[in-house]
Amino acid sequence: MATKIGPQPPPPQTPLVTEEQIVNAFKELKQQQSQIMTKISEFDNDVGEYNLVINAITGLEPTRKCFRMVGGVLVERTVGDVLPTIQQNKDGIEGIIKKLEEQLNSKTKEINDFAQKYKIKIQNTQ
Numbered sequence: 409m410a411t412k413i414g415p416q417p418p419p420p421q422t423p424l425v426t427e428e429q430i431v432n433a434f435k436e437l438k439q440q441q442s443q444i445m446t447k448i449s450e451f452d453n454d455v456g457e458y459n460l461v462i463n464a465i466t467g468l469e470p471t472r473k474c475f476r477m478v479g480g481v482l483v484e485r486t487v488g489d490v491l492p493t494i495q496q497n498k499d500g501i502e503g504i505i506k507k508l509e510e511q512l513n514s515k516t517k518e519i520n521d522f523a524q525k526y527k528i529k530i531q532n533t534q
Contacts, residue, residue, distance in 0.1 A: 430526050437522060441515045444508055451505045458498035465491060 465474060470488030477483075523530070 430528070434519070434522060434526070434528055437515065437519045441512065441519060444512045444515060448505055448508045448512065451501050451508070454501050455498055455505070458494055458501070461494055462491070462498065465494075 465487050468474075468487045470486060470491075472487045473484060474487050474490055475482050475484055476490050522528070
């Protein structure tokens, strides 16, 4: 008996056959969507806090002393040193939010396609 050596094709994906498997897969997709929405909300709150700090120190003299918490340690800096760093951090978080929103849109489309494929109707229980 000869054995093939080399790359093997991936095994075919087994289709979801039982109703329970379909429902569980759908619940998993919805849970992933919910986790993405939670992360977006957390980062939105962070951006709001950064905006409060930026607005509070923007009009201050650049040589004025200010304190910043870095890794649990309070560090003394000047407004001129801290303001660009805070702005950069805020911009980075906003970039992460955009990526998460793209993931959310993709996950929503995946959920809609899955629901359409398996004829799932969502009932609101309120």
